[in-house]
Amino acid sequence: MKHLKNRQEFLSSKLFEAFDSKKLSKILGYIKDQDSKDKFFKLLVEITDSLDFPMSNLSDDYFQYLPYKKALSLTVDRSDLQDCTASSSDSYPDHSVPDNFCQDGKVLRKWGTGVRKAPCLICGGTGKEKNISGIKYLKFWFNQNGEFTCLTGTDGEKISKINQDRKIDHRELRRLPTGTKVRIELLSNDSRGRINTEGTIYQSEGGGTYVIHNNRSHEGGSPGGRDWKRFGEWSWCVNDGNEYRNCFVIEKVTYDTNDPIYLNKSVNIKSDQIVLLDMISHEDLIKLKQSHFSLILDFSKLKTFEFKKKSEIKKERELQKLGATALISDEEIKQKNIKRYLNQVFDRLKVSTDIEDISKLMMKIMGGNYLGFHIFNSDS
Ligand SMILES: [Zn+2]
Numbered sequence: 478m479k480h481l482k483n484r485q486e487f488l489s490s491k492l493f494e495a496f497d498s499k500k501l502s503k504i505l506g507y508i509k510d511q512d513s514k515d516k517f518f519k520l521l522v523e524i525t526d527s528l529d530f531p532m533s534n535l536s537d538d539y540f541q542y543l544p545y546k547k548a549l550s551l552t553v554d555r556s557d558l559q560d561c562t563a564s565s566s567d568s569y570p571d572h573s574v575p576d577n578f579c580q581d582g583k584v585l586r587k588w589g590t591g592v593r594k595a596p597c598l599i600c601g602g603t604g605k606e607k608n609i610s611g612i613k614y615l616k617f618w619f620n621q622n623g624e625f626t627c628l629t630g631t632d633g634e635k636i637s638k639i640n641q642d643r644k645i646d647h648r649e650l651r652r653l654p655t656g657t658k659v660r661i662e663l664l665s666n667d668s669r670g671r672i673n674t675e676g677t678i679y680q681s682e683g684g685g686t687y688v689i690h691n692n693r694s695h696e697g698g699s700p701g702g703r704d705w706k707r708f709g710e711w712s713w714c715v716n717d718g719n720e721y722r723n724c725f726v727i728e729k730v731t732y733d734t735n736d737p738i739y740l741n742k743s744v745n746i747k748s749d750q751i752v753l754l755d756m757i758s759h760e761d762l763i764k765l766k767q768s769h770f771s772l773i774l775d776f777s778k779l780k781t782f783e784f785k786k787k788s789e790i791k792k793e794r795e796l797q798k799l800g801a802t803a804l805i806s807d808e809e810i811k812q813k814n815i816k817r818y819l820n821q822v823f824d825r826l827k828v829s830t831d832i833e834d835i836s837k838l839m840m841k842i843m844g845g846n847y848l849g850f851h852i853f854n855s856d857s
Contacts, residue, residue, distance in 0.1 A: 493795060501539040504772050509623030517617060517625040520746070524615060529751045530779055541773050550737040550773035553633030559606040565600035579604065586841040611751050612776045616741065617656065620769035629741040629766040630776070636739045642725035642759075647718035651686050653678045656708070658727040663687055663695045663713050666721060675727065677708035688713045688721070726765045751776075 479488030501521075503583035508514045525532045528577075543551060550643040565584040574585040582604035586595045596602040611632055618626045655660070657678040664671045668856055676690035689708035692696070697720075699705065699712035715721050732739065743761045745752040 492834070498535050498537045498540060500537050500542060500772065501535060504617075504619070507619070507623055508625055513623070513625040523738070523746050523749075524751060524774070527746070527751050527777075528780060530782075534782075539775050539779055541775075542770060543773060544770050545768060546737075546774060548616060548618075549741060551614060551616075551766075551773060552631050552740045554702055555603070555605050555633075558633075561597060561604055561606050563597055563601035568598040569595065605781060612751065615744065615774045615776045616749075617772045617774070618765060619770055619772070620767055621769045626768045628744050628762050629757070629761060629765060630744045630751075631740050631742065632753055633740075634755075635734060636742050636756050642727050644723065644725050650678070650715065650724050651719075653680075653686075653726070658791075659688065660725040660727055661715075662722045662724075663688070663690075663692075663697075665697075666694065668750045669694050671722070674827055676713075679705045681710070686715050738762075738765065749760075794854055 504517070505514065508517060521535075522532065525535065561582070563579045563584070565575075565577040565586060568579075568584055568633040568793070569586040572587040573805045574587060574592055577585045580598050581598060582600055582602035583594045585592050600606065611740045612630050613633060614631045616629050616631065619630065620626050650659075655678060658675065659678060660673070660675050662671055662673050672692055672695055674688075674690045674692050674695070678686040679687040679689050679700055681687065683701070685698075685700060686699070687700050687705065689705050689712050692711060695713055696711045700712035705712060713720065715724075739757070741757060743754045743756060743758045745754055755842070
């Protein structure tokens with residue numbers, strides 16, 4: 478197995494040599510464990526894939542390193558944003574002053590028989606339009622032990638909430654005080670199926686535990702009397718533990734909105750889409766606080782760069798393949814040789830999925846014409 482591990486490390490280090498970025502290569506040298514390297518690399522692939530950006534074009538222009546505090550505070554430069562042009566009626570429809578628009582974050586509104594200056598509610602008094610272009614920076618966080626900790630994103634806006642929902646077991650659920658807010662999946666054996674809902678715990682005098690909620694489809698057993706109705710319309714009995722799945726207590730969290738840490742949001746990557754959440758998960762927050770520096774990718778720059786789209790490169794290649802062999806360049810033949818060689822290597826190794834993943838990644842990179850055949854020969 479030692480041999481396999483070495484092989485994998487060898488391959489992943491070669492991958493990084495294929496980049497045009499010294500910063501990326503340095504980071505790879507810095508990351509100590511293979512697991513961290515894989516996680517980091519996988520994210521990088523997903524991010525560039527989402528924009529159809531050829532990975533081998535990633536250059537130092539897109540990256541910067543910053544120590545923890547500076548990295549936390551790095552956000553959209555407001556002076557780059559457009560001035561807000563919202564009208565008085567956008568903010569105060571019932572008290573608007575005609576033909577009046579936001580100026581430095583203020584608009585006029587009617588007040589009694591007169592008119593007053595009031596904050597523009599559209600830009601929040603900043604006088605600048607919101608950063609509608611979305612993600613500005615993606616920040617890869619690392620700690621001093623050489624581990625990749627987490628990925629966050631910044632769009633210039635602070636998060637509006639911290640998700641600190643805490644999963645609980647049945648025993649704890651039975652003891653929650655009446656009034657506790659929960660997020661819970663209610664299960665039913667009949668056609669009602671299951672439903673994810675927020676609700677409120679109600680402990681009845683008779684010792685029963687109920688979730689009071691507002692989903693008509695899940696009207697179930699209810700406590701006696703009418704007192705429980707103050708929490709919602711419907712009730713679902715959860716005494717036994719088989720009437721629900723996954724219960725989380727919703728923790729109300731207060732936080733200092735001036736803390737720059739809250740400029741950093743959790744990132745969700747789903748089917749080639751990078752989505753910035755309007756919150757930071759509890760897990761990310763903890764990992765962020767344990768980080769020491771960040772490699773920051775200017776995602777907006779990556780988005781606007783005029784690159785030859787990866788899919789177009791691929792198309793060109795396919796067209797070439799349709800033509801005569803004579804039309805295929807030496808470079809193409811070299812690429813083909815590399816692929817063939819790699820396939821043989823992987824066949825020989827008959828290895829774990831990780832190595833297959835690495836193999837796929839190699840193929841991706843080679844779309845960018847970087848690797849020389851000699852690299853692989855040197856280890857065979
Ligand atoms: Zn405004």
